[in-house]
Amino acid sequence: MRTTASSAAGTIDGTLDGTIGTVSPVELSLVVPLFNEEESVGPLIERICAAMATYPSAWELILVDDGSTDATIANAKLSLSRSGLILRIIELQRNFGQTAAMQAGITEARGRLIATLDGDLQNDPKDIPSMVAELERRELDLLVGWRKNRQDGLFLRKVPSFIANRLIGRITGVRLHDYGCSLKIYRSAVIKQVQLMGEMHRFIPAWVAGVVPSSRIGEMPVTHHARQHGVSKYGISRTFRVILDLLSVMFFMRFKARPGHFFGSLGLGLGALSALILFYLFIDKFILGNDIGTRPLFMIGVMLFLSSAQMITTGILAEMIARIYYRDGASLSYIVRAVHEGVDSSDATPQP
The missing domain is CATH 1.20.58 (Methane Monooxygenase Hydroxylase; Chain G, domain 1)
Structure with a gap:
């Protein structure tokens, strides 16, 4: 295990081939933001390893701890010595929010492709290989998961999400069924041109549409599970924040440069x-x-x-x-306390 401490604010750094610094053999980076998921992080790693066991190329797992106050970090470190798993744990200095945690993981990702998913076991890692294949087949830059059979409460989650998705699609022009699904596959060279700030992770397709044509953004149905451990970090109050964020997105999409x-x-x-x-x-x-x-x-x-x-x-x-x-340029609003690494990237090999 290797730990690297850092106190500098994160900034975007990368090249057009989707790497940071030197060329990495990693093909796919899985980025998972975590906040107080001590019961979920162990099973999550197991599911990811099982889902990626037959993936034909080298991949890495990046867990971003967003200032958890429970045993999330300790439980995640138990997998650092796991054979054949390229695992990096990015420990943020405090809770900066899901958007900042996601940006920290994307910035550190070394793969040509990047997959993001939630750490609460509601996204199914088994969908990732098929989504990667679909993205390549359709020559997309972003493939968004669509929780077609969503396992959430009707009035607290489904109805507000339905209204929000229709409103976001109408205003931004990027029409998707499910903006809020964290399970997405990106081309690294594209997503690293987008700077995520505030609570704008739910509008990523709209931001990506600012650097590539909307025709290169697609979606596909994915599996969705009910939450098994812990409590949801979102409630009905999020609807009002989404409306305010949507106004900001509309302004930036149309008038960011002018x-x-x-x-x-x-x-x-x-x-x-x-x-x-x-x-x-x-x-x-x-x-x-x-x-x-x-x-x-x-x-x-x-x-x-x-x-x-x-x-x-x-x-x-x-x-x-x-x-x-x-x-x-601009700095991101997060600070990395330490980076814990299991397997060195130079030893990257596909999962057996």
């Missing part, structure tokens, strides 16, 4: 309305001779003018910030 157009359009619209009101009051004052000093319409016109100027200047500032962002 935010000045968004704020400028609002500013020009408010300015045009202000100009009409003030022109009308000008005629009313200087031609018709009426008093306009105490009229509410006069105050509205002035406020619209000030709002217009504010929106336009905000757009200019946003354009400047966007240029700095694209010039310098």
